[in-house]
Amino acid sequence: MTLAALTDVEVDYARGRALGPFSLAIQPGETVALVGPSGCGKSTALRLLAGLEAPGRGEVQRTPGLGETAVVFQAPTLAPWLSARANVTLPLELAGVPRREARERADAALARVGLSGAESARPAQLSGGMAMRVSLARALVTEPRLLLLDEPFAALDEITRRALADDVLALWSMLKPAIVFVTHNVEEAVYMAGRVVVMTKGPGRIAADVAVEGPMPRNAGFRTDPAFRATVETVSLALAQGMAA
Numbered sequence: 001m002t003l004a005a006l007t008d009v010e011v012d013y014a015r016g017r018a019l020g021p022f023s024l025a026i027q028p029g030e031t032v033a034l035v036g037p038s039g040c041g042k043s044t045a046l047r048l049l050a051g052l053e054a055p056g057r058g059e060v061q062r063t064p065g066l067g068e069t070a071v072v073f074q075a076p077t078l079a080p081w082l083s084a085r086a087n088v089t090l091p092l093e094l095a096g097v098p099r100r101e102a103r104e105r106a107d108a109a110l111a112r113v114g115l116s117g118a119e120s121a122r123p124a125q126l127s128g129g130m131a132m133r134v135s136l137a138r139a140l141v142t143e144p145r146l147l148l149l150d151e152p153f154a155a156l157d158e159i160t161r162r163a164l165a166d167d168v169l170a171l172w173s174m175l176k177p178a179i180v181f182v183t184h185n186v187e188e189a190v191y192m193a194g195r196v197v198v199m200t201k202g203p204g205r206i207a208a209d210v211a212v213e214g215p216m217p218r219n220a221g222f223r224t225d226p227a228f229r230a231t232v233e234t235v236s237l238a239l240a241q242g243m244a245a
Contacts, residue, residue, distance in 0.1 A: 002061065003028045003178050004049050004146055009058030010203075011044050017203035019044045020058065024197060024206070028145065031172060031179040031216065033189035035235065036199030036207075037243050042182045045204070046071070046148050049180060064146050067095055070139035070177075074151045076131040078123040078138075084110060085119040088138045095142070109137040112174070113167060129160040133167070140171055147177040151184070161185075165192050169217035186239065190231050191218060198235060200242040207242030210235050 003026050010020035019041030026032060026049070034042045047053040048060050050071050062069070070091075078087045085106050092102035110119055113133040123131055132152055139147060149168070153161040165188060172179060183189050189196045190212055198208040212231050214222055222228055 009055035033193035041204035070144040208238035
């Protein structure tokens with residue numbers, strides 16, 4: 001059964017058409033990356049899937065119930081006056097989870113992202129990578145069926161980006177949410193996704209839908225595998241063609 005879908009959606013802003021017509025179906029447990037040039041509507045598509053925006057035309061289908069969709073943005077968006085634990089606990093408290101259970105689940109989520117011992121730290125005391133791990137823990141603490149990631153690693157250095165990519169895939173292997181991941185980085189898209197959707201320049205449409213073969217989570221040598229390099233080239237070529245369309 002399809003978890004979420006956009007069917008012939010179009011979104012218009014004051015500056016003109018931002019997206020579409022655009023169609024995309026997400027199946028339970030799959031990992032999908034959206035790549036495309038700036039302004040092609042990648043983030044708009046994510047907001048439609050999240051239910052944060054409605055299309056001007058077309059249909060949005062979402063089967064996850066209340067609290068079953070989580071979004072992680074490029075900036076960590078943590079409350080600066082709250083500890084890491086309190087930030088992660090927040091969605092549970094809003095859902096009415098008892099305080100003791102919420103605290104235990106928050107601590108477990110922080111442990112899953114490698115932040116045991118940092119539960120009491122405030123956002124200002126955390127590095128960029130650690131703050132993003134807190135955001136991931138907060139998104140995953142509710143065990144969502146659909147996880148939407150909007151360029152969450154864009155402001156981080158390459159070493160941290162790669163470490164967090166592996167963390168996300170390890171978390172996926174435990175919880176198996178469907179993941180839709182927006183990125184400008186082709187190698188990152190191919191590494192993290194079982195399927196890469198390439199978008200044209202704005203207003204975004206689909207230029208290519210590329211399957212990525214290989215184990216999930218990725219093994220240590222995946223980035224050097226000839227199949228990985230070939231898929232990166234396939235996606236890069238589709239991206240170049242989409243930008244010229």
